[in-house]
Amino acid sequence: xxxxxxxxxxxxxxxxxxxxxxxxxxxxxxxxxxxxxxxxxxxxxxxxxxxxxxxxxxxxxxxxxxxxxxxxxxxxxxxxxxxxxxxxxxxxxxxxxxxxxxxxxxxxxxxxxxxxxxxxxxxxxxxxxxxxxxxxxxxxxxxxxxxxxxxxxxxxxxxxxxxxxxxxxxxxxxxxxxxxxxxxxxxxxxxxxxxxxxxxxxxxxxxxxxxxxxxxxxxxxxxxxxxxxxxxxxxxxxxxxxxxxxxxxxxxxxxxxxxxxxxxxxxxxxxxxxxxxxxxxxxxxxxxxxxxxxxxxxxxxxxxxxxxxxxxxxxxxxxxxxxxxxxxxxxxxxx
Amino acid sequence: xxxxxxxxxxxxxxxxxxxxxxxxxxxxxxxxxxxxxxxxxxxxxxxxxxxxxxxxxxxxxxxxxxxxxxxxxxxxxxxxxxxxxxxxxxxxxxxxxxxxxxxxxxxxxxxxxxxxxxxxxxxxxxxxxxxxxxxxxxxxxxxxxxxxxxxxxxxxxxxxxxxxxxxxxxxxxxxxxxxxxxxxxxxxxxxxxxxxxxxxxxxxxxxxxxxxxxxxxxxxxxxxxxxxxxxxxxxxxxxxxxxxxxxxxxxxxxxxxxxxxxxxxxxxxxxxxxxxxxxxxxxxxxxxxxxxxxxxxx
Numbered sequence: 001x002x003x004x005x006x007x008x009x010x011x012x013x014x015x016x017x018x019x020x021x022x023x024x025x026x027x028x029x030x031x032x033x034x035x036x037x038x039x040x041x042x043x044x045x046x047x048x049x050x051x052x053x054x055x056x057x058x059x060x061x062x063x064x065x066x067x068x069x070x071x072x073x074x075x076x077x078x079x080x081x082x083x084x085x086x087x088x089x090x091x092x093x094x095x096x097x098x099x100x101x102x103x104x105x106x107x108x109x110x111x112x113x114x115x116x117x118x119x120x121x122x123x124x125x126x127x128x129x130x131x132x133x134x135x136x137x138x139x140x141x142x143x144x145x146x147x148x149x150x151x152x153x154x155x156x157x158x159x160x161x162x163x164x165x166x167x168x169x170x171x172x173x174x175x176x177x178x179x180x181x182x183x184x185x186x187x188x189x190x191x192x193x194x195x196x197x198x199x200x201x202x203x204x205x206x207x208x209x210x211x212x213x214x215x216x217x218x219x220x221x222x223x224x225x226x227x228x229x230x231x232x233x234x235x236x237x238x239x240x241x242x243x244x245x246x247x248x249x250x251x252x253x254x255x256x257x258x259x260x261x262x263x264x265x266x267x268x269x270x271x272x273x274x275x276x277x278x279x280x281x282x283x284x285x286x287x288x289x290x291x292x293x294x295x296x297x298x299x300x301x302x303x304x305x306x307x308x309x310x311x312x313x314x315x316x317x318x319x320x321x322x323x324x325x326x327x328x329x330x331x332x333x334x335x
Numbered sequence: 336x337x338x339x340x341x342x343x344x345x346x347x348x349x350x351x352x353x354x355x356x357x358x359x360x361x362x363x364x365x366x367x368x369x370x371x372x373x374x375x376x377x378x379x380x381x382x383x384x385x386x387x388x389x390x391x392x393x394x395x396x397x398x399x400x401x402x403x404x405x406x407x408x409x410x411x412x413x414x415x416x417x418x419x420x421x422x423x424x425x426x427x428x429x430x431x432x433x434x435x436x437x438x439x440x441x442x443x444x445x446x447x448x449x450x451x452x453x454x455x456x457x458x459x460x461x462x463x464x465x466x467x468x469x470x471x472x473x474x475x476x477x478x479x480x481x482x483x484x485x486x487x488x489x490x491x492x493x494x495x496x497x498x499x500x501x502x503x504x505x506x507x508x509x510x511x512x513x514x515x516x517x518x519x520x521x522x523x524x525x526x527x528x529x530x531x532x533x534x535x536x537x538x539x540x541x542x543x544x545x546x547x548x549x550x551x552x553x554x555x556x557x558x559x560x561x562x563x564x565x566x567x568x569x570x571x572x573x574x575x576x577x578x579x580x581x582x583x584x585x586x587x588x589x590x591x592x593x594x595x596x597x598x599x600x601x602x603x604x605x606x607x608x609x610x611x612x613x614x615x616x617x618x619x620x621x622x623x624x625x626x627x628x629x630x631x632x633x
Contacts, residue, residue: 077455080476081479107461108458127434134409137434181505181550187503191619191626194625223624248509248533255512255545
């Protein structure tokens with residue numbers, strides 16, 4: 001089972017929330033860098049993050065000069081009645097010679113394919129295309145060339161999908177923050193805070209976060225709901241709402257997921273064998289030190305696998321959430 | 336006239352209970368359209384499938400429009416094969432809850448379900464061009480967006496109006512995880528909670544509900560106070576999500592308010608009597624957090 005094609009060297013697709021991070025990623029060996037505009041058109045719409053048009057133009061020039069590509073994520077769902085901001089973002093990405101745009105909304109994809117036929121289209125993870133029929137729809141109808149797979153699939157399922165959808169390429173997440181719900185199909189954040197990834201490009205937004213310290217420790221809240229409580233000596237993590245401690249059946253636990261990061265360094269050979277075209281690192285909201293460290297580690301990992309060498313033993317503990325790591329849905333037992 | 340839709344039962348009810356529920360709903364004069372089919376977890380499908388033909392027959396005899404709802408998350412070849420079979424179903428309308436199902440319809444008429452991401456006119460037009468004759472909108476949308484979409488829609492627009500809202504779907508089963516089980520060895524424990532497993536914060540504040548791989552709102556959505564205004568702004572239908580309560584009586588309240596025969600406040604009081612222990616919310620339609628309850632002033 002799985003792809004019968006010989007493995008090709010996967011591209012390393014790296015995050016950049018700032019022009020400085022873009023340079024760090026390119027210098028550390030990224031094949032591609034993905035970025036967003038400084039507004040609600042992208043799913044990391046955080047204060048102080050992302051690119052204006054001038055910065056994007058300069059970033060693309062820097063990357064192209066070093067042989068790297070730049071992908072622009074325009075992956076929220078345009079507001080009813082006002083698609084102009086999203087249409088302008090696609091037009092500007094095309095004008096600034098981005099190598100591709102990463103889109104999630106069907107209407108926006110249709111618009112991009114019609115108005116900018118020369119622009120390469122990638123399907124965002126936020127579209128959650130999780131099977132060959134969904135992927136074929138986007139490829140056949142709109143000419144989508146690559147699909148970022150939702151973090152719900154096992155390596156085996158990914159191999160099956162790749163065997164069915166060639167020449168459409170797949171991109172999978174290999175490191176970083178981990179959505180435990182099918183991406184783009186989760187309204188937990190808006191239920192609690194009024195703002196969601198799909199509509200506002202944010203999940204568990206910082207403006208709704210509060211930490212309260214008492215003699216018993218720190219309580220983290222999101223819009224007034226307690227997401228977690230920490231003992232005095234325990235580090236208080238960010239209250240992403242699906243990584244909190246909740247009570248169900250009279251038991252407090254990390255019901256959905258623990259504060260943890262995806263790290264697939266040790267299963268890179270399996271993902272390459274599964275026929276994946278590109279490896280994506282999450283973290284446009286992270287600093288340049290994170291970007292450089294993770295990109296270097298995965299650059300070394302991919303190069304080792306392709307050269308038939310053993311995987312390098314690289315410790316990424318210090319930059320993972322809560323110091324914990326998981327291979328997530330790639331292994332079936334996670335479910 | 337504004338219609339009422341009964342959504343598919345999202346929970347894992349025993350097949351006999353599910354059949355009896357639908358037989359009872361067949362006799363409810365206030366429901367125009369009734370959905371059935373497993374949406375949440377393909378492991379439940381083998382238990383639901385055997386009763387579907389007799390339920391369809393009973394509902395059709397009673398004059399109901401019947402819709403078969405698809406799975407929300409389709410990953411394996413087996414799940415995709417189920418979706419292909421569903422899309423090929425003859426003589427019954429299909430609801431697509433994953434984009435693959437909409438594509439598999441190949442232009443034949445279907446219902447675009449609330450678990451598709453239809454947030455704007457462009458996407459609505461694309462889905463309608465694919466064959467969507469009716470679109471049930473995502474729960475997150477506020478009234479202005481609903482009205483904007485209703486104004487552009489060629490087909491019908493449906494809005495979720497009662498019940499715990501489906502908020503998220505995952506490959507992981509949280510009903511199993513809450514009992515230290517995995518999905519493969521789940522023992523179908525999601526059946527223990529007929530209306531979903533309550534999830535509270537560490538301060539014991541009601542927060543969410545778990546239905547296997549699906550995460551739902553703790554609160555029951557109720558748009559009783561907003562029905563008339565939304566109908567006047569172009570909403571053709573309202574969807575009631577089935578719960579383990581007298582759903583025919585619930586439908587009766589929504590029908591009476593839509594027909595102007597019952598005051599919304601009075602209906603809300605009666606709804607609370609029908610749903611003991613339930614807390615109500617309507618925040619999304621006001622552009623507020625979904626768990627909030629806003630006094631009607633649309």
